[in-house]
Amino acid sequence: MTLVENLFENLRLELRRGCLTLAVLAQLKQEHYGYTLRKALAARGLEIDENTLYPLLRRLEAQGLLTSEWREEDKRNKRFYRLSADGQEIFVRLLKEWNEINTAIANLL
Amino acid sequence: MELLERYLNAVRRHLPWLRQDDIVAELRANLEAQLEDKEAELDRPLTKAEAEEWLKQLGSPLQVAARYQRQQYLIGPALFPIYSYVLRLVLTWLTVIYVIANAVTIAASNQGGASVLDAALRLPAMWLINAGIITLIFAVIERAGVHFPEKFSGLGPMAGPMTASWSPLDLPPADASGGDWAKPRSFTRALLEVFAGGVFLAWVLLVPHYPYLLFGPGAWYLESLPYRLAPVWWTFYWLVVSINIFELAWKVVDLARGTWQRPQKRARRLAMHALSLAPLCVLLAAPNHVLFLLKNPVADAAAHGATVASANKGVLQAVAVLVAIIVLQLLWGIGRASLDAYRKRQAAM
Numbered sequence: 088m089t090l091v092e093n094l095f096e097n098l099r100l101e102l103r104r105g106c107l108t109l110a111v112l113a114q115l116k117q118e119h120y121g122y123t124l125r126k127a128l129a130a131r132g133l134e135i136d137e138n139t140l141y142p143l144l145r146r147l148e149a150q151g152l153l154t155s156e157w158r159e160e161d162k163r164n165k166r167f168y169r170l171s172a173d174g175q176e177i178f179v180r181l182l183k184e185w186n187e188i189n190t191a192i193a194n195l196l
Numbered sequence: 197m198e199l200l201e202r203y204l205n206a207v208r209r210h211l212p213w214l215r216q217d218d219i220v221a222e223l224r225a226n227l228e229a230q231l232e233d234k235e236a237e238l239d240r241p242l243t244k245a246e247a248e249e250w251l252k253q254l255g256s257p258l259q260v261a262a263r264y265q266r267q268q269y270l271i272g273p274a275l276f277p278i279y280s281y282v283l284r285l286v287l288t289w290l291t292v293i294y295v296i297a298n299a300v301t302i303a304a305s306n307q308g309g310a311s312v313l314d315a316a317l318r319l320p321a322m323w324l325i326n327a328g329i330i331t332l333i334f335a336v337i338e339r340a341g342v343h344f345p346e347k348f349s350g351l352g353p354m355a356g357p358m359t360a361s362w363s364p365l366d367l368p369p370a371d372a373s374g375g376d377w378a379k380p381r382s383f384t385r386a387l388l389e390v391f392a393g394g395v396f397l398a399w400v401l402l403v404p405h406y407p408y409l410l411f412g413p414g415a416w417y418l419e420s421l422p423y424r425l426a427p428v429w430w431t432f433y434w435l436v437v438s439i440n441i442f443e444l445a446w447k448v449v450d451l452a453r454g455t456w457q458r459p460q461k462r463a464r465r466l467a468m469h470a471l472s473l474a475p476l477c478v479l480l481a482a483p484n485h486v487l488f489l490l491k492n493p494v495a496d497a498a499a500h501g502a503t504v505a506s507a508n509k510g511v512l513q514a515v516a517v518l519v520a521i522i523v524l525q526l527l528w529g530i531g532r533a534s535l536d537a538y539r540k541r542q543a544a545m
Contacts, residue, residue, distance in 0.1 A: 121226040138255050141226060142263040145219075149266075165225045 107135060109185055111143060112170060112178040115153060120165040144168055152177055199247045200227060203257060210261030219264055227254075266342050271334050275341070279334040283327060290326055292524060294319060299520040300513055386451055393444040400437055422496045423504060426489050428482040435475040443468060462533050469526050476522070479515050487511050 088096070110133050114124060121141050128135055147153045152174035155166050170178065204227075208220050234250070235241055242250065254260065262268075271279050298315040399409060407415040446464075479487060488507050490496045 120229075121222065122229040125226075137226065137230075138260055138263050141223065145264065163225055163228065164221065165229075166222045 106185075107133075107139065107143065108147070109178070109181050110135075111140070111147065112152065112174060112181070115168055115170045115174070118167050118169040120160075120167050124168070147174070197231065197242075197247065199244070199251060200224075200231065203251050203254075206257035207261050210258050211264055212266075215264070223260075269338065271331070271338050272341075275334060275338050279330070282334075283330050286326060286330060287323055290322065291319070294322060295524060296517060296520050299516045302516075386447070390444065390447045390451055393440065393447055397437070397440045397444055400433075400440060404433070422491050422500050423488050423507075424491050426482060426486050428478060428487065431478050432475045435478060439468075439471055439474070442471075462529070462536075466526065466529050466533065469522070469529060473519060473522055473526075476515055476519050480512065480519060482512075485509075485512055 110128060111124070114127055114131075119127060121137075121144060124144075125135060125137065125140050128140075144153065144155075148155050148168065152171060153168045154171045155168045157164055157166050159165075204220050204224055207223065208216050211219050231242070231250075294315075298312075302311045302315065403410045407418070411418055486508055488504050488511075490500055490504055
């Protein structure tokens with residue numbers, strides 16, 4: 088990987104990091120377990136690899152933004168996540184921030 | 197699938213003990229669902245090679261487990277600026293204290309160059325040990341912050357105690373970084389410098405003939421004492437005179453050439469600083485470390501010999517400390533000059 092490609096990759100990951108949190112919070116207004124959430128996000132054009140998404144869900148839960156419960160589905164125990172009350176409030180504020188940044192960038196370009 | 201089971205077991209080994217069952221159970225559910233989708237798509241079970249390729253794409257067990265660790269850094273970005281500041285501060289002061297303490301010890305024990313070399317070689321080990329201790333302390337603070345975020349919410353550069361009472365009014369004046377020497381000089385200042393330099397030189401030249409100019413009324417008392425200065429003081433004296441003549445001549449030339457308004461160059465300032473070491477080094481290198489002698493060694497040796505020896509030792513120690521301080525100031529100046537030159541080069545690129 089050249090220096091420019093490496094730099095681009097680092098900046099791309101940095102740019103995506105916050106966006107992924109927002110996308111996960113948005114998608115978890117409906118209940119999902121890890122794999123179906125990943126599929127739902129990919130279906131809407133946002134691919135996230137497993138090693139990013141699954142630990143992210145646990146971090147967001149530890150921060151109180153998500154709630155989870157183990158439940159059996161298709162004869163298999165799965166951990167289902169959904170947005171908590173705090174998560175809903177934070178999501179609304181983050182979305183506002185996101186829209187402002189989007190508008191500002193659009194004005195700049 | 198046996199390969200998936202082996203993979204999950206390998207991940208488990210690198211996970212935090214308390215949460216490993218929970219994490220592996222969730223990971224298994226997700227990966228098995230993914231595997232089912234893949235097999236449904238192919239309408240057959242994955243071959244061993246395909247399964248191997250899929251698991252390789254997921255990442256090594258160590259990498260996968262690492263993403264579940266709460267702490268990703270030894271010292272995180274929030275704490276790092278304070279850590280870096282404390283580290284630099286401690287190592288700088290450690291070096292200053294170490295150099296002064298060793299200079300005094302070596303001078304007091306009349307040890308030679310081997311002791312200086314020995315002290316210099318021990319310095320990196322001291323840096324390493326102290327840097328290690330500081331790093332350990334900050335790593336513990338970082339860990340505490342990760343595991344008990346509610347108790348350590350004040351950590352970090354944005355909310356830390358170091359910034360809570362910060363005010364722009366406490367900052368040093370804007371011209372302090374450049375120092376007085378970096379400002380353009382006025383003609384009056386340049387003239388006054390030459391005048392003051394001339395008066396000082398005249399005073400220095402008159403002191404040997406009229407000691408009361410230096411010691412005041414105490415000169416007559418000193419005259420009555422049974423001690424005298426060793427010849428090395430004359431070398432010291434003439435070196436001081438030479439340096440002052442040189443500096444005065446330089447200022448006169450500046451004045452004559454009309455270059456007095458230019459700010460003093462840093463290199464010139466550093467050179468004069470280095471030159472000021474010469475007379476002190478002459479004293480340090482005094483033959484047999486003798487700076488003071490008895491006027492009548494035969495008659496006064498019994499009564500005053502010990503006093504003279506003690507004075508020689510004490511003054512030499514003081515000179516050694518002075519030399520150490522000047523050398524450190526010089527190194528600091530050279531370091532800052534090099535850093536500024538490097539910054540200018542980077543800015544020009």
